[in-house]
Amino acid sequence: MIRTRRAAAAGPVRTRKRGRRSPLASVALVAVGLLLTGGAYTLFTASSGASAAIDLNSAQAISQGKKLFQANCATCHGLALQGTVAGPSLIGVGAAAVDFQVGTGRMPLAQDAPQAQDKPPVFDDTQTKELAAYVASVAPGPGLPSSKYLQLSGNATRGAELFRINCAMCHNVAGAGGALTEGKYAPNLNGVTPAHIYEAMLTGPQNMPVFNDANISPQDKADIITALKATQQNANVGGFDLGSLGPVAEGLFLWIFGLGAIVAFTVWLTAKAN
Amino acid sequence: MTTTSEPLAYDRTEPADARRSSGGLTGWASNYLDERTGISYVVREFGRKIFPDHWSFMLGEVALYSFVIILLSGTFLTFFFQASMAEVVYNGSYVPLKGLDMSAAMQSTLNISFEVRGGLLMRQVHHWAALLFVASIGLHMVRIFFTGAFRKPRELNWLIGFVLFVLAMGEGFTGYSLPDDLLSGNGLRIIAGMVEGIPFVGSWLEWFIFGGQFPGTSIVGRLYTLHILLLPAAVLALIGLHLVFVVVHKHTQFAGPGRTNDNVIGYPILPVYAAKAGGFFFIVFGVVMLMATFFAINPIWTYGPYDPSPVSAGTQPDWYIGFADGALRLVPHGWEFVLFNTTYSLNVLVPVVGLGAFLGAVAVYPFLESWVTGDKREHHVSDRPRNMPTRTGIGAAGLTVYAVLWAAAGSDLIATHFKFSIEGVITTLQFALVVGPFIAYFVAKRVCLALQKKDREVALHGFESGRIVRLPGGEYIEVHEQVDDFERWRLVSFNDYEPLMIRPNAAGRIPPQERVRAVLSRWFFEDRIEPVTRTDVELSSHH
Numbered sequence: 001m002i003r004t005r006r007a008a009a010a011g012p013v014r015t016r017k018r019g020r021r022s023p024l025a026s027v028a029l030v031a032v033g034l035l036l037t038g039g040a041y042t043l044f045t046a047s048s049g050a051s052a053a054i055d056l057n058s059a060q061a062i063s064q065g066k067k068l069f070q071a072n073c074a075t076c077h078g079l080a081l082q083g084t085v086a087g088p089s090l091i092g093v094g095a096a097a098v099d100f101q102v103g104t105g106r107m108p109l110a111q112d113a114p115q116a117q118d119k120p121p122v123f124d125d126t127q128t129k130e131l132a133a134y135v136a137s138v139a140p141g142p143g144l145p146s147s148k149y150l151q152l153s154g155n156a157t158r159g160a161e162l163f164r165i166n167c168a169m170c171h172n173v174a175g176a177g178g179a180l181t182e183g184k185y186a187p188n189l190n191g192v193t194p195a196h197i198y199e200a201m202l203t204g205p206q207n208m209p210v211f212n213d214a215n216i217s218p219q220d221k222a223d224i225i226t227a228l229k230a231t232q233q234n235a236n237v238g239g240f241d242l243g244s245l246g247p248v249a250e251g252l253f254l255w256i257f258g259l260g261a262i263v264a265f266t267v268w269l270t271a272k273a274n
Numbered sequence: 275m276t277t278t279s280e281p282l283a284y285d286r287t288e289p290a291d292a293r294r295s296s297g298g299l300t301g302w303a304s305n306y307l308d309e310r311t312g313i314s315y316v317v318r319e320f321g322r323k324i325f326p327d328h329w330s331f332m333l334g335e336v337a338l339y340s341f342v343i344i345l346l347s348g349t350f351l352t353f354f355f356q357a358s359m360a361e362v363v364y365n366g367s368y369v370p371l372k373g374l375d376m377s378a379a380m381q382s383t384l385n386i387s388f389e390v391r392g393g394l395l396m397r398q399v400h401h402w403a404a405l406l407f408v409a410s411i412g413l414h415m416v417r418i419f420f421t422g423a424f425r426k427p428r429e430l431n432w433l434i435g436f437v438l439f440v441l442a443m444g445e446g447f448t449g450y451s452l453p454d455d456l457l458s459g460n461g462l463r464i465i466a467g468m469v470e471g472i473p474f475v476g477s478w479l480e481w482f483i484f485g486g487q488f489p490g491t492s493i494v495g496r497l498y499t500l501h502i503l504l505l506p507a508a509v510l511a512l513i514g515l516h517l518v519f520v521v522v523h524k525h526t527q528f529a530g531p532g533r534t535n536d537n538v539i540g541y542p543i544l545p546v547y548a549a550k551a552g553g554f555f556f557i558v559f560g561v562v563m564l565m566a567t568f569f570a571i572n573p574i575w576t577y578g579p580y581d582p583s584p585v586s587a588g589t590q591p592d593w594y595i596g597f598a599d600g601a602l603r604l605v606p607h608g609w610e611f612v613l614f615n616t617t618y619s620l621n622v623l624v625p626v627v628g629l630g631a632f633l634g635a636v637a638v639y640p641f642l643e644s645w646v647t648g649d650k651r652e653h654h655v656s657d658r659p660r661n662m663p664t665r666t667g668i669g670a671a672g673l674t675v676y677a678v679l680w681a682a683a684g685s686d687l688i689a690t691h692f693k694f695s696i697e698g699v700i701t702t703l704q705f706a707l708v709v710g711p712f713i714a715y716f717v718a719k720r721v722c723l724a725l726q727k728k729d730r731e732v733a734l735h736g737f738e739s740g741r742i743v744r745l746p747g748g749e750y751i752e753v754h755e756q757v758d759d760f761e762r763w764r765l766v767s768f769n770d771y772e773p774l775m776i777r778p779n780a781a782g783r784i785p786p787q788e789r790v791r792a793v794l795s796r797w798f799f800e801d802r803i804e805p806v807t808r809t810d811v812e813l814s815s816h817h
Contacts, residue, residue: 114695156370164456164584171587173456174576178587179686183695186587230370231576237387238394238570246457248684250571251593254405258565259413262336262406265557266329269550 054126056095056133056144065134068127072108081138093203094141095132100199102128104192106206114183115206142202142212149222150194152229159227162220166211174244175228180207190232190244194225321544326527330417335551336410338513339558340403347400348502354390356382357498359454359491368575376454376579379494383453383574398566404449405571406562408442408594415439419639419669421656423526425649429640431519434512436637441509443594448501450572450592454494457572459580460589462493464599471622489582526656529767531760535654590683600682601625604704632675639668646794648774660729661768663722664798670718671711678707719801726803732757733765733806734814766806773799 054061070079076087083089087109090097101107102123106116123131136143164173172178175189184207189197201221204210216224242249297305308314325331358378364371366381367388386393415435418424424432447465451458466488470476485492524538533539541547565571577586591599602625609621643665644650659666681688682703689696736754744750757765774795778784 157373160370160578161374164578164581164586168456168584168586173578173584173586174573176588177690179689179696181695182697183689183693185690227370234368234370234575236570237575238398238573239566239568241570241573244573244576245687246588247572247590247592247596248588248687250569251405251596253569254402254565254593255409258402258406258561259336259409261561262410262558263329263333263413265554265561266332266336269332269554270327270329 054129054133056129056136058133061130061133062137063134064127065130065132065137068123068131069134072122073131076109081135090135090138092139092141093135095129095136095144096142096199097203097205098132098135099128099144100196100203100205102131103199104196115185118187142199145195145198145202145221146218149198149218150225151222152194152226154219154223154226156223156227156230159220159223159225160231162216163224163227166216167224170208172244172246174231174241176244189228194229197225197228198222317544320521321542321548323521323524323543324538324540325525325543325547326533326538326540328528330421331525332554333410333414333417335554336558337407337414338517339555340407340410340562341509341513342555343403343559343562344400344407345506347396347403348506350396351386351393351400352502354382354386354393355379355452355498357452357495359489359494364579371575371578374579377494379452379454380574380579383455387575395566398569398571399562400449401571402565402569403562404446405592405594406558408439408446411435411439411442412594415636416669416673420659420666421526421528422653422662422665423656424640425653426644427652428519428523428526429644431516431523432640433637434516434519436633438509438512438516440633441505441512445501445505445509446592446594448497448505450595451497452494452501453572453574454580455572455574456577456580456584456586457574457589459489459582460585461591461595462489463582463585464591464602468602468622468626471619471626473616473618473623489580524654526654528656528658529764531763533655535652538654588686593680596683597676597679598625598629600679600685600703601629603682603685604679604700604707606704632672636672646791646798647771648791648795649769649771653769655767657768658764660722660725663719663726663801666722667715667719670714674710674714675707678703678710682707723801723803729765730803730806733762734810762811766811768805770805771799771802 069077069081073090076084077090078084078087081090101116103121103125105119105121108122109116110119121128132144135141163175167175170178170180170186171189172186177188178186180186186208192200198221200208201211201216201224202213211221242253304314356378360378361375362378362381364374364376364381364384366372366384368384371384383397386397388394418432418435447461451462466480466484469480469483472479480488483493483496484490485496525540527533527538527540530539541550590596602622605621605625609624610617610619612618657665659669682700685699685703686696688694689699736756739753739755741753742750743753774792776784776788776792779788
C-alpha cells in the first residue's frame with residue numbers, strides 16, 4: 001500500500017510500469033503472509049492438540065495447575081485430591097481424565113445431575129493442560145494420547161467393526177448416543193475431538209467402561225476414531241440424516257411431514273371453490 | 275349377439291368409416307376398440323360412477339398410489355438385489371466397509387446404493403413409500419372406523435382392509451430384514467425370540483423358520499420370496515377385491531342436503547374424478563420423490579453388516595412394527611419362570627397374545643357392533659363421530675393403546691431427548707397403557723355428547739349472532755339467528771338408537787347371550803342425545 005502510494009508520487013510513467021507489477025506483488029505478499037500465518041497457526045494448534053505446547057512435567061505448569069485446582073476443584077475433590085463426599089478422589093486418574101473432563105466442559109460440574117453434561121469449557125486449553133499436569137504430578141495415571149493416534153489415518157473398516165462390537169450398544173451405531181439407566185446416557189459422539197474420544201476410551205468417564213491399552217490397543221483406538229469420523233462425514237450420503245436416530249426419526253418425519261403434506265393436498269383437492 | 279342385430283352391426287361399419295374422417299384418429303380408434311371389446315359399456319357404466327368429495331375419502335387412494343410406487347421402485351431393486359447370505363468380501367466404493375466380510379445381500383444393497391446409477395434414490399423411494407403405504411392405510415382405517423363406514427353392507431370390506439393392513443406390515447417387515455444389515459438382523463433376532471417364546475413348540479418353530487440355528491444362511495432368501503412373490507400377490511389380489519367392493523357398495527357420503535341412503539352425490543369418475551385422482555397420483559409420487567431425494571432413510575452403510583454380537587443403541591423397527599416392540603418393552607420385570615425344566619416366557623408371550631387380541635378386536639369390531647346394536651339396515655351415509663359417542667370413545671381408547679405402545683418403542687429416545695430417566699418413561703407408559711384408554715374413552719364420549727348438545731341447541735335455537743339488543747324494558751338479549759336449511763340438515767340427520775329391550779323368545783326364555791347383548795346395548799346407548807325432529811324445529815321456530 002505504502003509502496004504504491006510512493007510510486008504514484010514518483011511519476012506517471014514509472015507508475016504505469018510499477019503499477020503493472022505492484023498488484024501482483026501485493027497479492028503474492030498477501031498470499032505469503034496468509035500462508036505463513038496459517039502455517040504457523042496449524043503448527044501451533046496441531047502441536048497444542050498433541051499436548052506438546054505445555055510440558056506437563058514443567059514445575060511452572062504444575063504450580064499453575066495446583067493454583068487452578070485449589071481455586072476451582074478442591075471444594076469437591078479435596079485439597080490433596082483425596083476426594084470428599086461431594087466428589088471422587090483424583091489420585092491416579094492421570095492427565096487424560098482431566099483433559100477429557102475439563103476439556104469437554106463436564107468439569108467443573110454445573111449441577112447435581114445423574115451425569116455430568118458436556119458444555120462450553122470453563123478453562124482454556126492452557127489452563128486445562130496445567131490442571132492435567134498438576135493432577136498427573138500427584139500420582140501417575142493414563143497420560144495424554146500421542147498425536148500419531150489422532151491423525152484419522154487408521155483403518156476405518158476395522159475401526160467401524162470394533163466400534164459396532166464395543167461401543168454401539170450404548171453410543172448407537174452412528175455414534176448418535178443412547179439412553180442408559182436412571183437418567184444417565186451415552187452422549188452423541190458427533191463433533192467430539194479425536195483426543196477427547198481417545199481419552200474417554202482410556203479413562204472411562206462417567207458410566208463408560210475403561211478400554212485400556214491391553215483391551216483395545218492404541219492402534220485400535222486410532223482405527224475407531226478414524227471410523228467414527230469417516231461415518232460422520234459420510235452420514236449425509238442419502239440426504240439429511242434426521243439426526244442418525246434410525247426408524248423413530250424416520251417414522252415421525254413420515255407421519256408429520258410426509259403424510260401431513262399429503263393430507264394438506266387432499267384438503268386442497270376437495271376444497272370447494274368459493 | 276342375436277342374428278337380428280347383426281345387420282345393425284354391419285350397418286354401423288359404414289358410418290364408422292364416414293366418422294373416421296370427421297372424428298379423427300381418436301374417434302376411429304375408440305370405435306375400433308369398442309367393436310372388438312364392447313368397452314363402451316364399461317366406460318359408460320364405470321365412467322358414470324359417482325364419488326363424493328371429502329378430503330378423508332382420498333386416504334385410501336394414497337395407500338393405493340404408494341403401493342404402485344412401491345411396485346415400480348421394488349421392481350427396479352430386484353434387478354440388482356441378491357437374496358443370498360453367501361459370504362463375500364466387500365470391495366465397493368464405500369471406504370469404511372472395504373475389505374469386510376458380509377453377505378451377498380448386504381453387498382448387493384450397498385452396490386445398489388453406491389454403484390448403481392439412481393439406485394440409492396430408488397431404495398429411498400421404495401422405503402419412504404413403504405412407510406407411507408402403511409401410514410395411509412392406518413389413517414384410512416381410522417377414518418372408516420370413526421365415521422362408521424364399516425357398517426352393513428361393508429363389514430367384509432373392512433375385513434379385507436384389515437387383512438391388507440396386516441399384509442402391509444408383513445411386507446414392511448420382510449423388506450426391512452432383507453439388506454442383512456445390523457439393524458435388520460437385530461429386528462430378526464427379536465422376531466426369533468418371540469417365536470422361541472411360544473411354549474413347547476417355540477424352539478422347533480424357530481429352527482423351522484430359520485432353517486437351523488439363528489441366523490442361519492437361508493432366512494434372507496426365504497423372506498425375499500415372501501416379500502416379492504407371495505405377499506405382493508396377496509396384497510394385489512385383495513386390493514382388487516377391495517376396489518370391486520367399493521364399486522359394488524358405492525362410496526359412503528356424509529349427510530348433507532339431498533344426500534340419502536339411496537343415492538350418491540358427487541362427481542362422476544369421468545372426467546372430473548379421474549382427472550383429480552390421476553393428478554393426485556402424481557402429487558403423492560412427487561411427495562415421496564422429494565422425501566427420498568432430500569432425506570436419508572435406512573443408511574445401511576452406517577449400520578454395517580449383520581453380526582449377532584453387536585446390538586446398537588436406538589435399535590427400533592420401522593414405525594408400523596413399533597407397537598409390537600413397545601409392547602415388549604413395557605412388560606414388567608420378572609415375568610419369566612421355570613416349571614418342570616421348561617421356561618415359560620410370559621414376558622414375550624403376554625405381549626404377543628395381547629397384540630393378537632388387539633388386532634383381533636379391530637378385525638371383528640363391525641360384527642360386534644352390529645350384534646350389539648341389532649341394526650341390520652344398510653348404511654350409506656357416514657356418521658359424524660360425535661353422533662356415535664360410545665363408538666368414538668372405544669376408538670379413542672383403542673388409539674390410546676396403540677399410541678402408548680408406539681411411544682414405548684421410542685422410550686430410549688424419549689428419555690435422551692427430553693432428559694428423562696428411562697425407568698420413569700417406562701413406568702409412565704405402563705401406567706398410561708392401563709389407565710389411558712379409560713380416560714380417553716370417557717373424555718371422547720363426553721366431548722361427543724357435548725358437541726351433540728351444541729348441535730341440538732344450534733338446530734333448535736340458532737347460533738349466537740353476537741348482536742346484543744336492548745329491549746325497551748331495559749333487558750339485554752343476544753339475537754340468535756337460525757341456521758339455514760342446508761346446515762340444519764347436517765345437524766339433525768343421524769340415526770337414533772335406543773338400548774335393546776330384553777324380551778323372552780318363543781320358548782318364553784331369555785338366553786344368556788341376549789342378556790349380555792342387552793347389557794352391552796345399554797352401555798352403548800344409555801347416554802344419548804336424540805336427533806332433532808321436524809316437529810321440534812317447527813315448534814322452536816314459533817317462539
